[in-house]
Amino acid sequence: MSTIVSTPYISINDVRQVFRLRTERKAGVRAADTRDFVALEGIDLEIPAGQFVALVGASGCGKTTLLNMMAGLVEPSDGSIAVGGRQPSLPNPEIGYMFARDALLPWRTAQRNVELPLETRRVGRAERAARAKEMLDMVGLKGRERQFRLQLSQGMRQRVALARTLASDPSLLLMDEPFAALDARTKLAMQMEFLSIWERHQGSDKRKTVVFVTHDLQEAVLLADRVIVMLPNPGRIAEDRIVELPRPRAERLGEILYTDEFKVIAQDLFECLEGAIQRPAVAHPQEA
Amino acid sequence: MAMTLEDTSSTTSVDASRSRASRKKTAAPNSISPRRRAFIWSARIILVVGFVALWEIAGRRGWVDTNLYGQPSGVWDAMKDYYPSERARASLSATGQAIAYSFVIGSIIGMLAGLALGLSKTLDAIFGPFLVPINSIPRIALAPLFITWFGLTMTSKVVLAITIVFFILAENARSAVRSVEPDLMVMGRVVGLRSIGLLCKVVLPSAVPTLFAGLRLTFTYSLLGVVASEMIAATNGVGQDIVLFSSSYQVDTVFAILIELVVFAVVINTIFTILERRLLRWQET
Numbered sequence: 001m002s003t004i005v006s007t008p009y010i011s012i013n014d015v016r017q018v019f020r021l022r023t024e025r026k027a028g029v030r031a032a033d034t035r036d037f038v039a040l041e042g043i044d045l046e047i048p049a050g051q052f053v054a055l056v057g058a059s060g061c062g063k064t065t066l067l068n069m070m071a072g073l074v075e076p077s078d079g080s081i082a083v084g085g086r087q088p089s090l091p092n093p094e095i096g097y098m099f100a101r102d103a104l105l106p107w108r109t110a111q112r113n114v115e116l117p118l119e120t121r122r123v124g125r126a127e128r129a130a131r132a133k134e135m136l137d138m139v140g141l142k143g144r145e146r147q148f149r150l151q152l153s154q155g156m157r158q159r160v161a162l163a164r165t166l167a168s169d170p171s172l173l174l175m176d177e178p179f180a181a182l183d184a185r186t187k188l189a190m191q192m193e194f195l196s197i198w199e200r201h202q203g204s205d206k207r208k209t210v211v212f213v214t215h216d217l218q219e220a221v222l223l224a225d226r227v228i229v230m231l232p233n234p235g236r237i238a239e240d241r242i243v244e245l246p247r248p249r250a251e252r253l254g255e256i257l258y259t260d261e262f263k264v265i266a267q268d269l270f271e272c273l274e275g276a277i278q279r280p281a282v283a284h285p286q287e288a
Numbered sequence: 289m290a291m292t293l294e295d296t297s298s299t300t301s302v303d304a305s306r307s308r309a310s311r312k313k314t315a316a317p318n319s320i321s322p323r324r325r326a327f328i329w330s331a332r333i334i335l336v337v338g339f340v341a342l343w344e345i346a347g348r349r350g351w352v353d354t355n356l357y358g359q360p361s362g363v364w365d366a367m368k369d370y371y372p373s374e375r376a377r378a379s380l381s382a383t384g385q386a387i388a389y390s391f392v393i394g395s396i397i398g399m400l401a402g403l404a405l406g407l408s409k410t411l412d413a414i415f416g417p418f419l420v421p422i423n424s425i426p427r428i429a430l431a432p433l434f435i436t437w438f439g440l441t442m443t444s445k446v447v448l449a450i451t452i453v454f455f456i457l458a459e460n461a462r463s464a465v466r467s468v469e470p471d472l473m474v475m476g477r478v479v480g481l482r483s484i485g486l487l488c489k490v491v492l493p494s495a496v497p498t499l500f501a502g503l504r505l506t507f508t509y510s511l512l513g514v515v516a517s518e519m520i521a522a523t524n525g526v527g528q529d530i531v532l533f534s535s536s537y538q539v540d541t542v543f544a545i546l547i548e549l550v551v552f553a554v555v556i557n558t559i560f561t562i563l564e565r566r567l568l569r570w571q572e573t
Binding site for chain 1: 469471472474475477478479480481482485489490493494496568569570571572573
């Protein structure tokens, strides 16, 4: 491996994840019948602080499991994982987590939803409110502070979720297809907003490492510094590429999509992914 | 160049718009046209007035025996007689107190038990199998036992009502806790909530709508339990009055008491509705 001077922010070492699938229980059949599902196999990954990494792959390739490990929601069956030098565990004030479903608390107003992560960090009431308002303003929801989830559109809900994720100013953002449930226009707008927020923080000491799970290769190339392609059965890393598109990109996101540079990178990754899919999966040692 | 590996985005957004559309449809009944509303109200009034008139006429013409079936004018007289009486006041207050006790005590312990069962798989495994068999005992059958144990006291009534109410809320709270959206739980954890925080900020609030439905039922059943217990044996209460007046063929007074109970129940129910609307304001679109 190339020499990395500073220790990486996230390091994943030969991680393997097995889920025990409980098959239909029949009379007389012993526990030996439970089949194991290998969700991840031989995952080695190092992510330096401040990098925007996209994990791409079809469903079932273990990208969400990997993300949840970094969050401390799942513990690996084998191997080790360290985030900021420590084994991830919850609660962790350093992370912000966002997924495709907004997961807003419907009985709280938009503002009170954004305040939630601050409550667990013992931020005072007035400061919480001010911060939440500021975050909502940043995602373009000024004036919607007092609305409940049911009164907001799908896109607005996801904006509130983004504001909540960023409210505690976490140094690691774990995002599981955060824009997947949005229509194309809203999606692009959200990508631009999110990217510009991230890029704005890059120079400062508040820069954020992002692990961004998506099934959309274009989205991955468009946003990330580095694209990691994963394949299923068992979940593994097939390709690890640095995206050489210049930053900042947020302002020109719509145009980048049509540049030759972008197309070449995306096409190249697409072909390598297709190629990897057509190649049969490496037979891994059977666990009888 | 289609590079999306798995295009779930379009389907999910279709689902979302569909659910939004259906919500709009369900909101429609609130906006009934004034003409239709007038029709509905006049139909209701005609129904009640017609029924009362028919009953009165049937009594006066001798089609039915007013000694057995009463008649509206008689009920009206009985109301004027019974309601202001000391007896009515004492009965209503005895019954009301017993209902209040059984509602509060039964709801609280039922809810706590349900929460415990919903939150702890071990407790649920131990106690769960007993719930259904015990709950299937016709509780009225226990009334003589309680009367033997606690005498002709308020305790007998309250205990009987609690044995009904407890199970309703226990089951209700258990399923409310179980059906918390998993997404919200994951979100709560990654946001930094620990067990108590998760309970107070995610689990309990999301159980509120279900619990409210349970509490409504609880009130109805505490009324039922208390009155039934009083009818079997008691020294006071509305149930005793019903027994007394019906066994002495004062049917009109029995109807007057029933009307009193209906009004009582409607008032409490209205309070529930107002509270619910306040508390669940966030459910409005």
